[in-house]
Amino acid sequence: MPLDTQKLNSLGLPKPPAETRVVVAMSGGVDSSVVAAMLAEEGYDVVGVTLQLYDHGAALAKKGACCAGVDIHDARRVAEQMGFPHYVLDYENIFKDAVIEEFAESYLGGATPVPCIRCNERVKFKDLLETAKDLDADCMATGHYIQRKLGEHGPELHSAADANRDQSYFLFSTTPDQLEFLRFPLGHLQSKAETRALAAKYGLTVADKPDSQDICFVPDGNYAGVIEKLRPGSVAPGEIVHADGRVLGHHKGVIHYTIGQRRGLGIGGLDEPLYVVKLDVDSRRVVVGPKEMLSTRTVPVREINWLGDVPLASRTEWHVSVKVRSTRPPREAILRARPDGTAEVELLTPEEGVSPGQACVFYETGGTRILGGGWIWRGY
Known part of the structure; x- marks a missing residue:
């Protein structure tokens, strides 16, 4: 049967599900677990892949970090339950070079990085996507809340139906070539409650698992602590200076501050509320000023x-x-x-x-x- 007249499956491919191999990127959370279970139930040839991105030892018991060791266990359990193969790939070196090192340099340079975007761009949608192709997959599916729609000129990226769950900000660097291969089965859902209901329907043990909140390699939310471990001796004290030039106090390192920060400046007793308006790394100065300067x-x-x-x-x-x-x-x-x-x-x-x-x-x-x-x- 010619391809143009052959019926497309639910992933938009001209094959029966049983002949369509889908690699599912499984973090161990409820979203990607539901994607894998849903596709397995529909009869697709599902292969689950979980990335080991950093040393899990310190975070084994930390449930708020997306890549902790317990999550690998949860992903494996879903695969066993639904009857599809599951692989854990050691991407620690790739992740360190492509994401963590830049995160450290960016913070030390006075910026406020978003490592989750770099992870999607340089690890999940680059190296993992190539691995999926090596596994003869027809496409790769993830649990991201974003929609892929076919437009006049090919696949387009659209915000998720649920604005509260939309992850488009973190996926803007997805290229047209990557978009050809990627699928986002949850993007059309109206709420996270629907996802959890599907998890319960499939009998998944992760149905009530809390969402991850932290950057996976900063499980306690202490960015500065991570930087100090990655770059020992690079954090130097300096002055907290008003935009008009007055020295108001001292700090223990620029990395402890972000643009727009108001609380925790250590310069109480002033008449006006002050915000961090600039981080001058070269002079090791944190510049503060009134809100309008932001x-x-x-x-x-x-x-x-x-x-x-x-x-x-x-x-x-x-x-x-x-x-x-x-x-x-x-x-x-x-x-x-x-x-x-x-x-x-x-x-x-x-x-x-x-x-x-x-x-x-x-x-x-x-x-x-x-x-x-x-x-x-x-x-x-």
Whole structure:
């Protein structure tokens, strides 16, 4: 039967499920476990893969970190229950080189990095995706809350149906080639309750497992502590300085502060509320000032991944919506490409606390499509 007349399966492939091999990236959490169980029940040739990304010894009993040893055990148990093979791949060296090292350098440089984006970009959707192809998979499925839709020019990336679970901010760097191979079976669900109900339906022991909250290699949320272990002796004390030049106090290291921070500055007794407005790494100064100094209208971005149907540089400017933090709703903006491959985003309404190291993600105005994004690389 010609491919164009053959019926497509639920993953959009022209094969019966039993002849369609799907590698499922399994973190051990409820989301990816449900994806694997769902596809196995539909009759797909499922292969579960869990990545060992760092030394689990210190986090074996830590349930809030996505890659702790207990999660590998949970993923394996789901595979045994649903009757498909499961592999654990040692990606510690890849993860250290591609994610952790940059995280440390970025923090020491005064930025506020988002290592989960780099992990998706450089590990899961690069090395793991290639491994899936080596396993003769037809596609790779994950438990991310995002939608893949077929458009006029091929697969498009769209926000999840549930805005509260949407993970598009963390997946903006997914390339068109990767999007051809990836599938996101949970993106259309209306709530996390639906996912947990499916887990209960399949009888999965992870049905009530809490969501991961922390960066997997920072299971206690202490970023500075991780940096000090990775770069011993690199954290130096310095001054806390008002934007008008007054020295207000001293700190034990710039890495203990982030742009927009108000609490825990150690400079109490002042009449006005002060916020961190700049981190001057070279002079080891934390600069503080009034809230209005946090307002930013112009955001420079680089390392742009563009998912539009025509090249970014084909227009002088694009009217888009953007997110400069994962927890904030998209805001209207104008995107202008530069000849050197970078771009400038003009926010129509100023945002507070825009920080180098964060991502700026582009969305179709009034729609759900992700047009790409880039990395904020210096503050104004």
